Amino acid sequence: xxxxxxxxxxxxxxxxxxxxxxxxxxxxxxxxxxxxxxxxxxxxxxxxxxxxxxxxxxxxxxxxxxxxxxxxxxxxxxxxxxxxxxxxxxxxxxxxxxxxxxxxxxxxxxxxxxxxxxxxxxxxxxxxxxxxxxxxxxxxxxxxxxxxxxxxxxxxxxxxxxxxxxxxxxxxxxxxxxxxxxxxxxxxxxxxxxxxxxxxxxxxxxxxxxxxxxxxxxxxxxxxxxxxxxxxxxxxxxxxxxxxxxxxxxxxxxxxxxxxxxxxxxxxxxxxxxxxxxxxxxxxxxxxxxxxxxxxxxxxxxxxxxxxxxx
DNA sequence: CGTTTTTGACCCGCGC
DNA sequence: GCGCGGGTCAAAAACG
Numbered sequence: 001x002x003x004x005x006x007x008x009x010x011x012x013x014x015x016x017x018x019x020x021x022x023x024x025x026x027x028x029x030x031x032x033x034x035x036x037x038x039x040x041x042x043x044x045x046x047x048x049x050x051x052x053x054x055x056x057x058x059x060x061x062x063x064x065x066x067x068x069x070x071x072x073x074x075x076x077x078x079x080x081x082x083x084x085x086x087x088x089x090x091x092x093x094x095x096x097x098x099x100x101x102x103x104x105x106x107x108x109x110x111x112x113x114x115x116x117x118x119x120x121x122x123x124x125x126x127x128x129x130x131x132x133x134x135x136x137x138x139x140x141x142x143x144x145x146x147x148x149x150x151x152x153x154x155x156x157x158x159x160x161x162x163x164x165x166x167x168x169x170x171x172x173x174x175x176x177x178x179x180x181x182x183x184x185x186x187x188x189x190x191x192x193x194x195x196x197x198x199x200x201x202x203x204x205x206x207x208x209x210x211x212x213x214x215x216x217x218x219x220x221x222x223x224x225x226x227x228x229x230x231x232x233x234x235x236x237x238x239x240x241x242x243x244x245x246x247x248x249x250x251x252x253x254x255x256x257x258x259x260x261x262x263x264x265x266x267x268x269x270x271x272x273x274x275x276x277x278x279x280x281x282x283x284x285x286x287x288x289x290x291x292x293x294x295x296x297x298x299x300x301x302x303x304x305x306x307x308x309x310x311x
Numbered sequence: 312c313g314t315t316t317t318t319g320a321c322c323c324g325c326g327c
Numbered sequence: 328g329c330g331c332g333g334g335t336c337a338a339a340a341a342c343g
Contacts, residue, residue: 185316187335200334204315214334 164227175199175215177227183213194219205235
């Protein structure tokens, strides 16, 4: 998908355009002293253009502020929704009976950092593992029972297993789910109630990283891949060159690539912090998936650009 | 030549 | 105890 990029706009949401890069925004022209009238005219022109630039800067500044507010609102909504979802999940979880069954030996090092729930949110179009078909539920339940003893019904820690649904070309037989991490396949099995095989992956950082994942095409909807993650990465995610639904810790760059009608817009925001960071990433990727939002944003920005080009 | 994938064998828990 | 099924191992093959 090599879209040519006609436009590349970086929107700095940490709005303060006056403190950096500012001098470069003004055209620094070498002014040769000539006649005083000439000089006066040049000064006037310069002042005019400076005023124009200042106006534009103010416009961009207020636009940045608006976008920031918008982002904050979206964040709030997202957070509320996320919170609600967690509540619902924790309310449902006691129904999943907690048998102390353990099929196989446990992972030697049991990292209980809690898997970012939202891994699902970024990658999928319908990512709610709750409202799922019966068949799946049974299947997953069986799978999810194996690694966790599930001592209490809390929703945030010890949630080692998460499921991700990824839309995939039904002709594509490679059971790969791009999530930014690197995996090594260690097995493949044909399972009973699903015509397509299940692939088993370990994080390439194994054995130091205990994370495993299983990928299998959904039995009901062959256009969906079901990825089941077990455990938590104990290392930084790789720079997510092939996916952006990772849970990276620390400084990160969230890149929203909005491809719309040949216009490619990049929105970058640097942020520090872990939970915030993850949330921002999740939000970014969900927004990216939202065609309405991307279309609206692209239209708004390109409209603004056209308007500015005209003036 | 080192790394990854493939694939049949093996292991283990579970139900009968 | 036995068979079934899911998960893992590991030798061989494939790959870069």
